[in-house]
Structures are given as structure tokens and as C-alpha cells.
Amino acid sequence: MHMNSAPHLLAEDRPEFDRLLDEALRTAHERPELASLGERLNAEQLRTMAIGAIALLTAAAAAEYDHYVKLRVERRDEALSGPGSAEDQRAGQGEGDDGAGVSAVVAVLAPVLAGTAMLIFLVVGYTLKAVEPEPAFADTMLTAGWLFGALTVVSLLFAVIGLLVTAVRNRATEVVAADEPGAIPDEVAQAREAWRHALLERGILPFLRDALADPSVGPVHPSPRTPKAGRIPNLGYTRPDFTSPGSSSQGPRPGYTPPDFSSPDFGGPETESP
Structure with missing residues (x-):
């Protein structure tokens, strides 16, 4: 084995x-x-x-x-001797990720909400101005619509800046992670x-x-010799030495003598004494 x-x-x-x-x-x-x-x-x-x-x-x-x-x-x-520092680092990373997630949500939702409000106020305002007589608050609706339009532009600008800052921050995090001991060939x-x-x-x-x-190792040599280098294990086998029950190597067969049967020693009636 x-x-x-x-x-x-x-x-x-x-x-x-x-x-x-x-x-x-x-x-x-x-x-x-x-x-x-x-x-x-x-x-x-x-x-x-x-x-x-x-x-x-x-x-x-x-x-x-x-x-x-x-x-x-x-x-x-x-x-294992300093698990607290690693946990603190992971906790700090988690807090940073949460803050970045909230900022990303605000950056996406603000332009959408402002743009929607702008459309609503402008549509309502121009619709009212087309009505005779023109309602007094039609101009107010239009003013509110243009204010929300300006807010939409500003929020879009801030969203673009936030995305750029997030991309730069993630790139810096990747560089730091690459410099950690487990990421580069250390000792x-x-x-x-x-x-x-x-x-x-x-x-x-x-x-x-x-x-x-080694020519002795291969499927055509079932019992390869042990090489001088001592590297290659012996993968062969030797057959069991089976011999027939009556082979000469076992010596002569045991003999036996038949039992000596003899008839009982008795005579006829004429030989018996009176």
C-alpha cells in the first residue's frame, strides 16, 4: 500500500x-x-x-x-492577538459605506423630485393662463415652476460632483486594499x-x-527494479507460490498398512472335548 x-x-x-x-x-x-x-x-x-x-x-x-x-x-x-483593531477598521468602513449610500440616494432623488415638481407647476400655470379670465395665481404657478427648474439644475450639478467624489474615493480605497499585507507578496x-x-x-x-x-518502469514490466536514485516506488507484484498438493517438494506421500484381519480361531464340533 x-x-x-x-x-x-x-x-x-x-x-x-x-x-x-x-x-x-x-x-x-x-x-x-x-x-x-x-x-x-x-x-x-x-x-x-x-x-x-x-x-x-x-x-x-x-x-x-x-x-x-x-x-x-x-x-x-x-x-489573533489584535482582533479589536481589525473590527474597528471594519466598523469604520461600514459607517463610511452607510454615509455614502445615503448621499447617493439623495443625489439621485433630488433632481427627479425637483424636475417632476417643475413640470407640474409649469403645465398647470400655462394651462391657467390660457383660461379666460386668467386666474390671479397663474403667474404664481409659473414662478414656482421656474424655481423648481433652477433647483433641478442645481441638484443635477451636485449629483455629478457627488458621483465624481465617490469614484475617486473608491479608487483610493482599492489602492489601500492592494497595499494590505494579504494582497501583495509579503514575507x-x-x-x-x-x-x-x-x-x-x-x-x-x-x-x-x-x-x-527508467526502462524498468512501465506497463510492460510488472515488476520494475528499484532504481539507484531511490525515488521511484516499486509498483510491481510477485505471484503467490502456489504448489499442487502432490508435488515432490512436499516429500513422499504418507503410507498406511491395512489392518490384519484373521478368522476366529475355533474348531468344529468334532474337535470339542467330551
Whole structure:
């Protein structure tokens, strides 16, 4: 039975090993040393072999992995030690978002309401002026309509300015978010990349290269020999040594002697004594 996980590889990092292995197999045609992929061994067979030897492959990058895990644990501890500051930042962001939302609603509704009022007052005012005799408040309706028209223009101007300010503010927020530790390659991300590079270059690729170069490994050789590098696991099997029940290797058959049957010792009536 092959090992499916390395003793020193955490479960949360196992998917990263699988991704690196799949990527190496997918881009094998771009590497001259892996050009023979598919002649004796296909990608699925190589993947099975690599998973069986995962402990050996990950051991090739053990130093980088230990450094990466250490930094990751330290960063998590630092994040847990100061949860209040992160919550305050999230709360401040939430308050800012609420304020921006109210401003956006006002900026949209003000021109609409002012424009609607303008239309109503102007239509009513001009309708009244067409009536004979002209009502006294017709001019008042027209004046109110033009006032709402001016208010519509002003509110539209403020809405445009508000949209521009919001766009600039969001752009600045995106730049700040990009500068946060989790968004750019920090010390932990660099250690992770160093581990990935070491695992690929010193573990996965050499294993695949040795497997493809070893003529004893393949579907035509059910019992491959153990390579000198010690990287490729033995994928063969040996048949059980079945022997027939009567083979000579078991020695001579056990013999037996039949029971010695004899007739009872008696004589006829003439031999009996009187």
C-alpha cells in the first residue's frame, strides 16, 4: 500500500502539492526532459506514482516548507492577538459605506423630485393662463415652476460632483486594499513561493524525469527494479507460490498398512472335548 500523505505535510497544504503535480504534468510537453511522456507511462500513471512517493518528494523541500509553516503560524498568532483593531477598521468602513449610500440616494432623488415638481407647476400655470379670465395665481404657478427648474439644475450639478467624489474615493480605497499585507507578496507569501519552487524543481520534476528514464518502469514490466536514485516506488507484484498438493517438494506421500484381519480361531464340533 502506498502512502497518500507525507508525515510532515499538513492537510491544508496537500491541495497545493496536487496542483503543482497536475501543473507539471500538464506542461510536460514544454520540458525536453519530460518529452517521452505518453510513450511508456501516461500522465495518470505518473500521477499515481508521484502520490505514492509523496513523502520522498516533499522531503526534498522540507527546509523551505518548515520555514513557510513557521512564518504562517506567526502571522496567524499576530492576527489573533489584535482582533479589536481589525473590527474597528471594519466598523469604520461600514459607517463610511452607510454615509455614502445615503448621499447617493439623495443625489439621485433630488433632481427627479425637483424636475417632476417643475413640470407640474409649469403645465398647470400655462394651462391657467390660457383660461379666460386668467386666474390671479397663474403667474404664481409659473414662478414656482421656474424655481423648481433652477433647483433641478442645481441638484443635477451636485449629483455629478457627488458621483465624481465617490469614484475617486473608491479608487483610493482599492489602492489601500492592494497595499494590505494579504494582497501583495509579503514575507509569508514569499516563503510559500520558495517552498513551491523547491518542491517543483527538487522533488516533482526530478521524480518524473527519473520515472520516464527508467526502462524498468512501465506497463510492460510488472515488476520494475528499484532504481539507484531511490525515488521511484516499486509498483510491481510477485505471484503467490502456489504448489499442487502432490508435488515432490512436499516429500513422499504418507503410507498406511491395512489392518490384519484373521478368522476366529475355533474348531468344529468334532474337535470339542467330551
